[in-house]
Amino acid sequence: MKQISPNLYSRGKFGSIYLRLRIPKDILSAYPPKKTHEVVCLGTCDLRIANDLKDIARTRIKAEFEQHRKDLKKKRDERSVKRFDKMSDEMLKSLADYWVHQVLATDEHYREHDSEEEFEEKGFNMTEQRAELGRMLAMRRSDKILPAMHSFIHLCGLEVEMSPEESKRAGGVFLTAVCTALDFQLQRQRGDVVQTDKVAPETLAPRDLVEAQAAVEAKKISWDAAFVVWRDYVPGRPKSTAIATQTPYLEVKRLGAEHGIQCPEEVTPDLMRLFVDQMAARGLAVVTLNERLAKVKALFKVLKGKGIMSHNPAADTLGLKENSFVKRRDKRQPFDQDDLTNIFSSCVFNEQQLRSQGQSKEASYWIPILMYYTGARTEEIAGLALSDVVQDPKYGWYMNLIDRPSEDDDLFDDEENVISKEKPKSKPTHKSKPTQGDETQSHSRLLKNGDSIRRVPVAPELMQLGLLRYIEHVRRSGQQSLFPSLTHDWHDKLSGAFSKFFGRYKRDMLGINNPKKVLYSFRHTMKDAMTRANVDAMYLQRVLGHASGLGTVTDGYGIEDVPLDVLTTEFAKIKFYPIPAQPWLPGKGNVRYPRKAKKAKKAEKAQG
Numbered sequence: 001m002k003q004i005s006p007n008l009y010s011r012g013k014f015g016s017i018y019l020r021l022r023i024p025k026d027i028l029s030a031y032p033p034k035k036t037h038e039v040v041c042l043g044t045c046d047l048r049i050a051n052d053l054k055d056i057a058r059t060r061i062k063a064e065f066e067q068h069r070k071d072l073k074k075k076r077d078e079r080s081v082k083r084f085d086k087m088s089d090e091m092l093k094s095l096a097d098y099w100v101h102q103v104l105a106t107d108e109h110y111r112e113h114d115s116e117e118e119f120e121e122k123g124f125n126m127t128e129q130r131a132e133l134g135r136m137l138a139m140r141r142s143d144k145i146l147p148a149m150h151s152f153i154h155l156c157g158l159e160v161e162m163s164p165e166e167s168k169r170a171g172g173v174f175l176t177a178v179c180t181a182l183d184f185q186l187q188r189q190r191g192d193v194v195q196t197d198k199v200a201p202e203t204l205a206p207r208d209l210v211e212a213q214a215a216v217e218a219k220k221i222s223w224d225a226a227f228v229v230w231r232d233y234v235p236g237r238p239k240s241t242a243i244a245t246q247t248p249y250l251e252v253k254r255l256g257a258e259h260g261i262q263c264p265e266e267v268t269p270d271l272m273r274l275f276v277d278q279m280a281a282r283g284l285a286v287v288t289l290n291e292r293l294a295k296v297k298a299l300f301k302v303l304k305g306k307g308i309m310s311h312n313p314a315a316d317t318l319g320l321k322e323n324s325f326v327k328r329r330d331k332r333q334p335f336d337q338d339d340l341t342n343i344f345s346s347c348v349f350n351e352q353q354l355r356s357q358g359q360s361k362e363a364s365y366w367i368p369i370l371m372y373y374t375g376a377r378t379e380e381i382a383g384l385a386l387s388d389v390v391q392d393p394k395y396g397w398y399m400n401l402i403d404r405p406s407e408d409d410d411l412f413d414d415e416e417n418v419i420s421k422e423k424p425k426s427k428p429t430h431k432s433k434p435t436q437g438d439e440t441q442s443h444s445r446l447l448k449n450g451d452s453i454r455r456v457p458v459a460p461e462l463m464q465l466g467l468l469r470y471i472e473h474v475r476r477s478g479q480q481s482l483f484p485s486l487t488h489d490w491h492d493k494l495s496g497a498f499s500k501f502f503g504r505y506k507r508d509m510l511g512i513n514n515p516k517k518v519l520y521s522f523r524h525t526m527k528d529a530m531t532r533a534n535v536d537a538m539y540l541q542r543v544l545g546h547a548s549g550l551g552t553v554t555d556g557y558g559i560e561d562v563p564l565d566v567l568t569t570e571f572a573k574i575k576f577y578p579i580p581a582q583p584w585l586p587g588k589g590n591v592r593y594p595r596k597a598k599k600a601k602k603a604e605k606a607q608g
Contacts, residue, residue: 096177142171157207334524355587375526
């Protein structure tokens with residue numbers, strides 16, 4: 001198909017025009033496997049007529065999407081996933097029969113709406129698919145069909161953790177069912193009469209079969225009753241031991257209630273991972289967190305052994321390991337409102353407009369402010385170019401930031417493997433300061449060679465503080481970097497000099513001596529602000545340069561990964577604490593530290 005305008009495509013000898021819309025991810029399960037778009041023939045070759053018809057067709061398709069969304073939500077609300085270690089022969093037969101019936105019923109529905117071109121294309125695709133699946137069936141190779149089988153099982157409201165032998169057995173039955181359904185479809189394609197109700201009568205869904213079998217079972221035991229079973233398993237269990245276990249157990253119960261889980265049997269491995277994540281987010285010590293997880297694991301193990309639970313959802317849940325970096329720096333804390341007032345009313349940001357005596361210059365003013373309003377890492381801001389501040393005609397200003405994860409970044413320490421460790425870079429062979437041209441080139445290399453660029457909207461407060469005036473000020477000087485005075489240090493960091501300046505400024509000028517409140521505390525402040533604003537977790541992590549959705553840092557996302565309109569909408573929810581910083585003006589002088597601080601620093605050097 002050839003695209004002729006947004007969502008409109010032409011195909012075939014006569015150039016018939018089709019409307020093609022992507023099926024939203026949250027309702028893909030309502031459509032046949034591998035179907036990602038809804039395509040409708042507009043019945044014309046004239047683009048003008050097609051443009052008139054597309055709105056009507058789009059409205060109908062959107063209504064269909066919404067109906068599928070409601071239907072799926074209803075099913076999710078009515079049914080919770082059933083988990084098994086294996087599927088009985090009866091369950092496998094039900095799964096196979098249900099597949100054939102659903103495929104033929106869906107095929108019958110769509111044939112009524114297919115155009116002639118779609119009919120021919122469908123026949124060709126089915127013939128190719130049947131040949132490939134037939135070869136797999138002949139070779140008894142069902143491994144390639146397993147992902148589709150597990151997806152269908154999950155769609156049916158079941159979840160089965162099969163052994164390799166069980167997977168092979170179930171895969172063979174499912175592959176046979178898929179081939180059977182394709183054979184009937186190809187018969188229809190040849191013009192044969194294939195009545196769904198005769199060749200594949202409506203059958204009990206696998207989930208319904210399971211529920212029918214479970215109807216005779218005893219009612220699920222409640223949270224409180226299950227705890228009593230665990231407590232009484234050891235006669236005379238000390239009260240202190242029971243209370244120590246009850247604390248995390250009740251926390252799992254509360255978390256389960258938030259996710260519609262009514263009893264221990266319904267607890268999932270995902271909920272247990274969330275349980276660990278929430279404990280970590282609250283700042284619990286690693287030792288305490290792991291102890292609580294171990295208590296819940298042991299409790300569920302007893303319940304499984306007593307037949308109260310069919311599985312132990314915490315059996316494979318991982319606790320946390322404290323690496324040397326975390327041990328050294330402990331958990332950072334966000335800057336609270338008093339800290340922010342203290343920082344942004346000081347001499348760098350008030351009407352004095354003082355700056356670092358070193359190379360930080362105007363970065364002394366802008367890096368803390370940009371970190372506060374973007375949540376970006378120090379190095380990401382230090383490496384910005386003027387061209388990285390972009391105006392979208394519809395959604396306003398935003399920044400292109402290259403994801404630069406660091407071993408010092410503890411914002412998401414509860415996520416495993418979030419830091420992609422870079423190979424150590426060789427140190428410069430000499431300390432000569434690069435020329436202006438060399439430094440501009442190094443900034444450009446830093447900014448443009450990243451694999452993962454994220455967009456972060458520019459907060460209105462940054463405009464009020466004079467960000468655009470500053471950009472124009474730098475541009476008039478002929479520079480390309482946002483902070484041209486910064487140079488790479490021995491660790492190849494542009495932000496090294498500023499980090500040292502801010503550390504001393506925070507201690508000696510602001511009196512902030514809490515070792516857990518550091519430059520990166522701005523990122524924690526931003527994370528807390530986004531959490532308070534109920535920003536979707538996927539966009540929260542993306543704005544902060546971590547995972548989008550599930551996965552490790554950045555997941556290799558490119559600049560077009562998250563729609564700007566969605567980011568702008570989510571970002572607009574954030575309510576920043578007001579800060580007393582005055583609008584930017586070129587620096588009027590240098591920061592002068594108190595004499596006591598200078599003497600203390602000399603004394604430290606003398607002792608060292």
